[in-house]
Amino acid sequence: MNKNILLAISSGLLLGLPFCIPSLFFLIFFAWIPLLWLEEKTINHHNPYLLFNYTFLSFLIWNTLAYWWVGEAQIVGLLFILLINSLLLALIFWLVSRTRKSLRISILFPFLIIWLGFEYFATWWDLAWPWLNLGNAFASSPKWIQWYDITGTRGGSLWIILINYSLFKIYRESTGFQYSRIVISILLIALPLLWSSIRMNNNEESFGSKSFALIQPNLNPYTEKFVAENEERFFADFLKTADSICSAQHPDFLFGPETTILQSIDESNPNQSIYYAQLLDLKKKYPNTSILLGVHSNIGSKSFNSALFLTDTTIPQFYHKTKLVPLFERVPFDKYLRFLKDCSIEIGGYKGTYSNENDIDYFSSDSLAIIPVVCFESIFGDYCAQRVPTIAGFQCMITNDGWWKSTPGYQHHFNFSRIRAIESRREYIRVANNGISAHISAKGTIIAKTSWWKRSVLTGKVNLLKEHTFYSQHGDYIGRVCLFIASLLLIFVKIRVTTQSKTKR
Numbered sequence: 001m002n003k004n005i006l007l008a009i010s011s012g013l014l015l016g017l018p019f020c021i022p023s024l025f026f027l028i029f030f031a032w033i034p035l036l037w038l039e040e041k042t043i044n045h046h047n048p049y050l051l052f053n054y055t056f057l058s059f060l061i062w063n064t065l066a067y068w069w070v071g072e073a074q075i076v077g078l079l080f081i082l083l084i085n086s087l088l089l090a091l092i093f094w095l096v097s098r099t100r101k102s103l104r105i106s107i108l109f110p111f112l113i114i115w116l117g118f119e120y121f122a123t124w125w126d127l128a129w130p131w132l133n134l135g136n137a138f139a140s141s142p143k144w145i146q147w148y149d150i151t152g153t154r155g156g157s158l159w160i161i162l163i164n165y166s167l168f169k170i171y172r173e174s175t176g177f178q179y180s181r182i183v184i185s186i187l188l189i190a191l192p193l194l195w196s197s198i199r200m201n202n203n204e205e206s207f208g209s210k211s212f213a214l215i216q217p218n219l220n221p222y223t224e225k226f227v228a229e230n231e232e233r234f235f236a237d238f239l240k241t242a243d244s245i246c247s248a249q250h251p252d253f254l255f256g257p258e259t260t261i262l263q264s265i266d267e268s269n270p271n272q273s274i275y276y277a278q279l280l281d282l283k284k285k286y287p288n289t290s291i292l293l294g295v296h297s298n299i300g301s302k303s304f305n306s307a308l309f310l311t312d313t314t315i316p317q318f319y320h321k322t323k324l325v326p327l328f329e330r331v332p333f334d335k336y337l338r339f340l341k342d343c344s345i346e347i348g349g350y351k352g353t354y355s356n357e358n359d360i361d362y363f364s365s366d367s368l369a370i371i372p373v374v375c376f377e378s379i380f381g382d383y384c385a386q387r388v389p390t391i392a393g394f395q396c397m398i399t400n401d402g403w404w405k406s407t408p409g410y411q412h413h414f415n416f417s418r419i420r421a422i423e424s425r426r427e428y429i430r431v432a433n434n435g436i437s438a439h440i441s442a443k444g445t446i447i448a449k450t451s452w453w454k455r456s457v458l459t460g461k462v463n464l465l466k467e468h469t470f471y472s473q474h475g476d477y478i479g480r481v482c483l484f485i486a487s488l489l490l491i492f493v494k495i496r497v498t499t500q501s502k503t504k505r
Contacts (some may be wrong), residue, residue: 007034012061019066022140032164056090069407117486120479126332139415142444146199149469154478207392214255218455256293257433302355307372321374361387369393382476392466401435418444
């Protein structure tokens with residue numbers, strides 16, 4: 001087999017395995033070395049697109065290993081995601097190579113700036129799918145990344161690229177052995193780990209605690225949950241369990257998962273919903289228990305995947321899911337392609353096309369802040385962290401996760417919650433229909449969790465933390481700076497190449 005193809009396959013495997021088998025996260029430190037070598041070998045090839053072809057193979061392997069499990073729910077959606085993401089990533093690395101050739105510089109600078117800039121861009125455009133941001137590779141190892149409260153996952157991506165480049169230079173210059181490069185590589189690895197170790201031993205100041213109970217109904221999304229004729233029975237079961245918990249324990253907070261109520265609630269007149277009325281009766285029976293759960297809601301013709309919060313019996317609070325899953329919950333670029341507006345892909349008999357308009361960042365209750373996170377939003381660190389206010393509180397995520405069955409998908413989605421806890425230094429309550437529900441500390445460690453695919457109730461006390469991290473204050477500043485510089489850099493290179501081409505003529 002062609003050596004270049006072997007290099008491309010090697011990088012694809014090394015990049016993909018940490019996202020497929022979390023315990024192999026350390027492979028990410030070597031994953032780019034074959035591609036960096038391949039780039040060096042092909043930089044002056046007469047076919048300028050040869051590197052693009054090889055990297056497309058690498059990234060197709062990476063993407064396939066990372067989320068083949070999407071095919072459990074929607075094979076067409078999976079194929080689309082694999083193709084688009086692989087092409088985009090190959091284009092980005094090809095642009096990195098073209099930039100460094102045009103400017104005749106080391107690949108490190110354009111690699112850092114353009115790649116990190118693209119990672120940030122991939123969090124806010126209509127095809128946002130930041131699952132493969134490099135910094136996510138450490139999701140299962142919170143002890144390694146306590147410094148994410150300063151940098152977020154973009155700092156992890158920066159760390160990975162620097163270490164890969166440093167090790168690549170050691171390998172390529174093995175004939176002229178340089179101790180300085182080895183020392184630099186050791187420091188690059190050791191210093192962030194040392195900081196994490198110190199940070200793990202620091203305790204956050206708690207401003208009290210609140211008792212909570214969450215219900216994991218464990219309804220199969222393919223055969224039970226989204227079958228309309230089952231809704232009344234399943235919601236009655238939920239209320240029965242909730243009533244039993246509240247009468248015995250009187251928790252301060254009661255949580256239910258995403259889309260606990262399927263029938264849309266009119267936010268301007270919620271009492272029209274029989275399910276909302278039943279929930280309100282439960283709230284009146286236990287006035288000291290605040291209730292947060294997932295619902296479908298609407299304002300006029302606009303539909304939302306929402307979190308509903310009842311802290312009193314008069315004014316319900318609705319938070320609308322803002323980061324919607326491309327293709328499945330909202331058709332990309334529907335503002336410009338209005339004829340595609342209602343063409344989202346069906347998943348397990350369920351089809352939704354939602355608005356992402358939202359006017360609140362968090363729920364308020366007795367001077368506390370509960371920051372709601374709805375399912376897919378947990379992948380967006382910048383979005384979640386910047387909604388954390390300076391007042392004490394915690395984060396609460398509601399999700400389903402049953403779409404992915406018993407695959408790495410639900411496990412990785414769970415681990416992203418640990419990163420979000422670290423970035424904001426707030427405890428994290430995770431409420432799943434049939435994924436993993438959990439209570440996660442502000443250091444990303446698991447305090448308690450439920451079993452996978454099992455009807456469960458989880459109770460405990462959540463600490464109310466007030467720390468406002470550097471990342472919460474400034475968001476993804478690394479990504480913003482890199483995207484700005486990358487845009488200028490690529491424009492400059494384009495002008496330079498065009499000018500040189502005209503001069504040669």
